[in-house]
Amino acid sequence: MPDLEEQIREFIDSGATPVRAAEVIAADQLSATRTAAHRYRRPPRMRSYAFGAIAMTTAICILVVVLVFGVSASKPTVITPTRPASVPATWQKVSFGGLTMFAPGNWAVGSEQSWADCGLTRQPSFKDNGVELDTGAIAVVYHCPSTSPTRLVPPVNGLLVDPGRNGPLPNVNGFTKRLHIYGLWIDPASTNYGGIQVAAVHIPGVNRPVAVEIGLAGGGKVAHMILYSIVASGSNPTPPSLQSTPKPTSS
Amino acid sequence: MDQAREFEAFVAEVEPRLRRALIAVYGFDRGREATAEALGWAWEHRNQLDEVENKVAYLFRVGQSRTRHRKEPVMFTRSERADPWVEPGLSAALAAFSERQRVAVVLVSGFSWTLREVAELTGIRVTTVQSNLERGLRSLRAAMEVNDRA
Numbered sequence: 147m148p149d150l151e152e153q154i155r156e157f158i159d160s161g162a163t164p165v166r167a168a169e170v171i172a173a174d175q176l177s178a179t180r181t182a183a184h185r186y187r188r189p190p191r192m193r194s195y196a197f198g199a200i201a202m203t204t205a206i207c208i209l210v211v212v213l214v215f216g217v218s219a220s221k222p223t224v225i226t227p228t229r230p231a232s233v234p235a236t237w238q239k240v241s242f243g244g245l246t247m248f249a250p251g252n253w254a255v256g257s258e259q260s261w262a263d264c265g266l267t268r269q270p271s272f273k274d275n276g277v278e279l280d281t282g283a284i285a286v287v288y289h290c291p292s293t294s295p296t297r298l299v300p301p302v303n304g305l306l307v308d309p310g311r312n313g314p315l316p317n318v319n320g321f322t323k324r325l326h327i328y329g330l331w332i333d334p335a336s337t338n339y340g341g342i343q344v345a346a347v348h349i350p351g352v353n354r355p356v357a358v359e360i361g362l363a364g365g366g367k368v369a370h371m372i373l374y375s376i377v378a379s380g381s382n383p384t385p386p387s388l389q390s391t392p393k394p395t396s397s
Numbered sequence: 398m399d400q401a402r403e404f405e406a407f408v409a410e411v412e413p414r415l416r417r418a419l420i421a422v423y424g425f426d427r428g429r430e431a432t433a434e435a436l437g438w439a440w441e442h443r444n445q446l447d448e449v450e451n452k453v454a455y456l457f458r459v460g461q462s463r464t465r466h467r468k469e470p471v472m473f474t475r476s477e478r479a480d481p482w483v484e485p486g487l488s489a490a491l492a493a494f495s496e497r498q499r500v501a502v503v504l505v506s507g508f509s510w511t512l513r514e515v516a517e518l519t520g521i522r523v524t525t526v527q528s529n530l531e532r533g534l535r536s537l538r539a540a541m542e543v544n545d546r547a
Contacts, residue, residue, distance in 0.1 A: 150537070153483040154507030157491075158417055161425035165416060167408040170436045171401060263525055285521075316495055319532060 233375055241379050242279040243309030243356045244349045245330075248375040250368065253277050253305070260284035261312035266339040269314070272359060274302045282310020282357070301341035304361040305372055313357040314344050321346065328377045338362055343369055349378050404440055412436065414453045414508075418518055419460050421503035422496055427464055435460035454518045490540035498533035501526050506534060 236251040254273070258280040262270050271280055308314065321333040331348040333355070338344075341362050346355035358376065360369040415435060420428030435456040439446055449455045491499055500519060504510040505526070512530070516523045 150541070151506050153487060154491075154503055157483045157487055158420055158503055158507060162416065162420060162429035165408070165412055165429065165433045165436055167401070167405040167436075167440075170408065170433060170440050171404065173433070174437055174440050263522070263528075265528055316497055317528070317532075318495075319536060 233371060238277075240277055240279070240305075240307075242307045243281075244352060244379050245307060245309075245347060245356055245358070246377050246379045247305075247307075247358075247372055249277050249305050249372055250275075250303075253303070255279065257281075260286040261308060261310065261314075262286050263312070263317070266314055266317050266335075266342070266344060269306075269342065269359070271308075272302075272304055272306050272342060272361070274304050274361070276304055278304070278306040280306060280308040280310065280313070282308040282313040285312040301363040301366075302361040303363040303368060304342075304359075306357075306359040308357040308359075309354065311354070314359060315346050315355065315357045318344055318346070327374060330376060330378055332358075332373070332376070343373075345373070347376060400443065404443060407439070407443075408436060411439075411453055411456065414510075415456050415460070417508055418453070418457050418500065418504060421500045422461070423464060424492070431460035431464045434463040438463070451517055457518050484541050486541050487537075490537050493540075494533055494536065495529070497521065497525070498529045498536070501530040502533035502537060505530050 233248045234250075237248040238251045238253070238255070239246060239248055240255065253276050255277045256273060256279070258271060258278055261280060261282045261284070263285065264270055271278055306314075318335045320336045322336040323334075325332040325334065329350060333346040333348070335344040343360050343362055343366070345358045345360075347358050348355045358373075360372050362369050412432065416429065416432040419431040419435070422428065423431055438459045439452075439456055446452060446455075491503070494502065497519065501515055504515050504518075505512060510518075512523045512526045515526045519526070
């Protein structure tokens with residue numbers, strides 16, 4: 147059997163025939179012919195133009211509404227709590243990126259626009275004993291901590307939420323059994339990267355999952371309470387009791 | 398006719414790298430289709446393309462933008478051509494990777510692209526490509542039970 151590199155080469159090259167110039171040019175000519183024929187057959191109709199203009203205007207209005215609500219949903223806000231019974235009275239309610247959850251009240255809440263990718267074992271954005279709300283809008287070049295990639299960080303306390311395009315999820319190697327909590331699908335990473343549980347939270351109707359990272363200090367009890375307090379913003383489900391639900395992976 | 402000949406030479410130069418990159422992202426069928434779309438765009442806009450410095454990277458994005466709306470899983474199903482001499486688990490292992498990991502593994506490891514070339518193609522940092530490559534190769538070796546020291 148050839149070596150791995152050779153196998154990859156052979157596998158990729160054997161799967162599809164090359165695209166030839168003649169094929170491209172012929173397709174272009176065919177398309178041009180069809181377009182010309184179509185244009186010839188279609189008489190100008192003012193009514194259809196008016197209909198098109200109305201449809202376009204409606205679409206733009208819908209787009210504006212979606213954008214306005216989408217942007218406002220991503221702004222970090224800390225709200226006066228209406229907490230589930232399982233959450234201590236001292237905890238604060240945090241809403242961000244379409245999600246609402248609870249975290250210890252003495253954790254400082256910070257916000258960030260950028261994501262510095264240093265791998266999952268070296269996370270400059272994750273703050274100990276803090277809640278970091280990161281839009282993940284910008285990927286920044288960061289001088290990553292010089293910790294060896296193989297040395298895992300000790301379990302810490304903390305919470306990070308990142309609904310943006312730049313975040314920790316692309317670095318996750320695999321996910322473990324999917325959880326279904328309050329109508330949300332949650333995919334916890336199969337590895338906890340030493341001290342931080344990463345999870346992809348899927349909000350119904352939203353394409354991109356929200357990255358949620360929770361520190362596993364203290365045996366993961368706080369992390370468990372945070373995880374099982376996550377709901378989609380705007381929903382008001384009844385929380386399950388903590389004893390009846392599995393803990394996030396902490397191996 | 399001169400334009401057609403010039404385009405043939407252009408396709409001969411660009412197509413293999415473009416096709417491999419797009420197949421790495423989308424699998425065989427959609428990858429080839431995206432390549433054809435990108436080259437179709439190149440033919441339509443051949444005068445503008447002269448000013449583009451990295452044509453493969455540019456057309457890669459054209460191919461992506463013309464197929465991005467289709468949310469289908471990456472498929473590496475066998476073609477009708479003769480089976481290549483590869484481990485049976487390779488297809489499933491590659492399909493299970495993240496897109497970035499797959500692109501890094503296929504292009505760097507399989508086709509000797511440099512990390513910088515992949516970074517320019519995908520618009521991400523060289524260090525991220527390297528990290529994706531290392532993770533991907535580790536997973537691939539584990540999936541195919543290849544020993545690092547072998």
